[in-house]
Amino acid sequence: xxxxxxxxxxxxxxxxxxxxxxxxxxxxxxxxxxxxxxxxxxxxxxxxxxxxxxxxxxxxxxxxxxxxxxxxxxxxxxxxxxxxxxxxxxxxxxxxxxxxxxxxxxxxxxxxxxxxxxxxxxxxxxxxxxxxxxxxxxxxxxxxxxxxxxxxxxxxxxxxxxxxxxxxxxxxxxxxxxxxxxxxxxxxxxxxxxxxxxxxxxxxxxxxxxxxxxxxxxxxxxxxxxxxxxxxxxxxxxx
Numbered sequence: 001x002x003x004x005x006x007x008x009x010x011x012x013x014x015x016x017x018x019x020x021x022x023x024x025x026x027x028x029x030x031x032x033x034x035x036x037x038x039x040x041x042x043x044x045x046x047x048x049x050x051x052x053x054x055x056x057x058x059x060x061x062x063x064x065x066x067x068x069x070x071x072x073x074x075x076x077x078x079x080x081x082x083x084x085x086x087x088x089x090x091x092x093x094x095x096x097x098x099x100x101x102x103x104x105x106x107x108x109x110x111x112x113x114x115x116x117x118x119x120x121x122x123x124x125x126x127x128x129x130x131x132x133x134x135x136x137x138x139x140x141x142x143x144x145x146x147x148x149x150x151x152x153x154x155x156x157x158x159x160x161x162x163x164x165x166x167x168x169x170x171x172x173x174x175x176x177x178x179x180x181x182x183x184x185x186x187x188x189x190x191x192x193x194x195x196x197x198x199x200x201x202x203x204x205x206x207x208x209x210x211x212x213x214x215x216x217x218x219x220x221x222x223x224x225x226x227x228x229x230x231x232x233x234x235x236x237x238x239x
Contacts, residue, residue, distance in 0.1 A: 008136040010155050014063035017045060018073055022066075028130070028137065028154040029062060031163045035154075036064045038166025042193045044076045049169060102195065105220035107237050109177050109200030112145045114232050117203060120148065121228050124181050127151050131183075140164050141181045148181075149173065157184040158193065165197055179203065186212045186223055195219035203227040208235065 014024045015036055027035060036055060040046045045068050053067040112120065120143055130137045130153045140160035141151040150171075152163035161182065168175050176198030182190065186204050188211035194202050195215060202208075203224035208216070216223045217238045225233035 006134060008130060008134045008155055011062055014061075015039070015066060016064070017066045017068060018070070019065075025156070025159055027156055027159045031152050031154075031167070032062070032064070033057070034152065034163040034166035034170060035159055036066065036166065037169050038162030038164070040066060040068065041165055041169050042162060042196050044079065044196065045072050046169070047072075049172060102215060102218040104218055104238060107200075107222065108198065108220050109179075109222075111179065111201040111203060111222045111224050111234065114227075114230075116145065117224065117227050117232065120145075120181055121203075121205065123148050124151065124183065128153055139181075139183045142168055142175070143179045143181060145179055149178070157182060158187075158189055161190060161193055165193070175199065181227075185209060186225070188212050188215060191215040191219075191221065191223070194221055203232075205229075207233070 009028055010026055011029045012024050013027055013032055015022050023039065025035065033055065037052065040052065046052045051069050051072050053069065056065045124139050124141050125131065128139050131139060137153050137155055138157040138160050139151065139153045141148045142164045143149055150164040150167040152160045154160040154163060161180065165175060177200050180194055180199050180202045182202065182204045184204065185206040186202055186208035188209055191212035192215055199221060201222035201224060205226065205228045207225040208223045213223060213235055216235065220237045222237065223235040
């Protein structure tokens, strides 16, 4: 009788940018406009909503046509990043920066104290409707260090991050200097998304990867592992 509630929904959603097929996500089918907007932001196609001319959903399929300023497409192609398979997204092909090519940046802010961090994560888990139903999903939240600003769940941890970043972009709310809470490990792609967004810190109850640490140290981001434990692991950027 409870078989259906023990599964989490997963569907393909495609995106074309200026008429070219660009990406297909395997994702949880909600907050899809936020997902598309956040992904465009993370890949450099847009910086603000002013760069997104139009985002049109397909009426007969799960997908979007995005029209962005042509100069942003030129910018992305000029970066000439290698296409890789991200550790957290299986066969979903994504772009990943070459860490040595990242410019050194100063620290962007300080992470909250451990007690406040645990309160923030408690709110993340309290809001997790799908997590509470199935346990088989990831969550992410943008925060100012005092409260959650945007929250999302998705079968893919990177999708959840794109959703909260996209929600902030759509709402025209500042992202630079904010914090990011994630429920899974901090992978290289996630750290790169945080660097692109200008986040000050990223925290997880799990741990970061070695490549994520390299990216964070160079880009001025604090990573906090074991964030809900009595002894969080705080990894600070290079001086």
